[in-house]
Amino acid sequence: MQGKTPLYSKLLQFQSENNISFHVPGHKNGELISYNDEEWRRQLWKFDVTELNDLDDLHAPMGVIGDAEKLLTDLYGVKKSYFLVNGSTVGNLAMILASLKEGDKVFVQRNSHKSVMNGIKLAKAKPIFLSPDYEEEWKVETVLSERTVKQAIAQFPEVKTLILTSPNYYGMIGNLEEIIQLAHANGICVLVDEAHGAHFIGNDKFPPSAVQLGADLVVQSAHKTLPALTMGAYLHYNTDFIEEHEVKYYLEILQSSSPSYLIMASLDKARHYLATYSEEDWDYLQNTISLFRSELAKVSQLKVLGYPYIGDPLKITIQSTVDKTGFILQKQLEKEGIYTELADSNNVLFVFPLLKKEIAFPLNEIITKVRKALSENLSEIPYERKVSASIKKGQDIVELKLGETEQALRNKREISLNDAHHAICAETIIPYPPGIPILMPGEEITMYHINQIKNLLKDGARFQGSPSIYENKITIFEK
CATH class of the missing domain: 3.90.105.10 (Molybdopterin biosynthesis moea protein, domain 2)
Known part of the structure; x- marks a missing residue:
């Protein structure tokens, strides 16, 4: 039995099938890493080193890691940016622990990631859940309204921290700027889990980042949409509410004492990828996405959803027009080697690659596979679309x-x-x-x-x- 390598062998098999990635990580099976830099992919094992002389130390950066973080700080225009090697999870935990004391009440968007909820639990704070709006066509909870935040502030004027998630998993962004301004006007520090928005500053055609809109602490999963390795993330500090040393203190406690140089190098490369994103790259990306959406819309079994709010163009959500669940659609696509990011009872979510103009996209091959995947007779799989609407009235603010x-x-x-x-x-x-x-x-x-x-x-x-x-x-x- 010890001669077997089940995980490694399965990964070899999976990659040999040349599957198409519409899921994270953003490097898309290495395609965005190696399009003009094959050396980077060849050197991966050799880059797995430790804190040697001249290679600096993540927990006390005074050399090349410090230089790389300084470039990141300058790109995002904040007071200080940090590399994270334990994902957005560690960033969420650190910023929450730095912001809250035991017994503090905190406003938190109800459709936040479990790491946000765990951070509040570790801080022994008291969450006040603010329920987002509900979108009937998508049948998902969407974004937090300014109205709900106003009600919460009026009901709990002693609360001084607000935790938001923007964009939501489906790429939706609401009145984020207005909510941040409202919070600041009431002396409230704003923490934002922007896991899916690291690419927003790459071009002014993307939605504005929480960093640009004045949020105090922002965490981003670089690996979700940028060509970084899984667990590569950023934390941006830009506040007068919290001392920077508090954030650094918790990062030193929570992050690995043996940080991966592979992940850190990929974060440096991802920052460079974004910093060199040109107008020509955006035009190519936009045209490719538009063509992809239009070709999907021609498939009679599919409906391509349009955003009810400002939305991330990299996120593309589809539904069945023949009353099949998103889970069924996802499984059918996987049979043809198309792997999507998420399925729920009604939707399937594609995460499109952040293409540059030099990177080819096999549109015709993908659409052919989609049509083939959906040509199978699914009529024997029963499904009734039964999803409750929003949480009943009176539940917008919950302790x-x-x-x-x-x-x-x-x-x-x-x-x-x-x-x-x-x-x-x-x-x-x-x-x-x-x-x-x-x-x-x-x-x-x-x-x-x-x-x-x-x-x-x-x-x-x-x-x-x-x-x-x-x-x-x-x-x-x-x-």
Whole structure:
């Protein structure tokens, strides 16, 4: 048995099939890395070194790493930018721990990544969830409204930190500038998980970055849309609310003491890729995306969605016109070697590569594969489109029913999901992707939550956490 290498062997097999990547990481199986720099790909193993003389130290950068971070800082126009080698997760944790003390109340956008929720939990702060708007055609939660933020400030004037997610997973951006200005006018520090927006400053045709709009701390997953290796991310510090040494302190605690030079080198290369993105590159990208969207729209089984808000052109979302789930569509595309980023009950999400004009895109081959994937008769797979609309009125602003201290004093038990209405959840329920919790420990379980989980289970969603959820069971706190 020890002669086997199951993961390595599967990766070799997978890459030998020449699959087409519409998912992260942004280097797209190395295509954006090696289009004019084959040496970079050949040298990957040799770049896996450690903190040798002349190679600097991520935790005390005074040489080449410091120089690379300075170039990043200058590009984004902030006070200080940091390389992250443990993904946006470590950036979210660090900025939250630097901003909150035990017992602080904090506004947090409800459709935030689990790392944001975990950061609040580690800080022992008290989250006040602000529910985003709901888009009926897409059937997804979208962006936070300025109206909800105003209501929250009026209801909780003592809160001094707001955590936003922008763009959302589907690329949507709302009134981000107005919300940041509103928060600052009320003495509120704004933290933004901009995991999917590292490329926004590459051209003024992209949506504006939270960095440009005045957010105080911004975290970006460079690996999602830029040609960086997985776990490569950036943190941008640009605030007077928080001391920089607090952020650095938590980064030193949370980041690996043996940071990957491969990841750091890829972050340096990704910054260079973005800094040299030209108008000609944008024109080529825009034309290619427009052509791709128009060709997808010609496939009778598909509907290509248009943004209800400002949106990221790299994100392309489709739905079935014959009432098939996004999970089914995704599986059919995978049979033809087209791997997408995400499926939900209704949608499939493509993450388009951030092309430069020198990079060829096999449009005809991809559309041929899409048509072939959808030519299969799917009529025997039943599906009823049953997705609840928004959270019922009065739920725009929600506090936990049980705080961290109270949770520690309660016993837990597992019950049927059908019996969980009004119970207090004792586990985190996370469909993955996108990694946005439906329920958090201490949160009251509503019929909206129950129906949402049931629909996702029925449609074939995957969940992180207890496997009991697949048996329609959930863990609650006893009274």
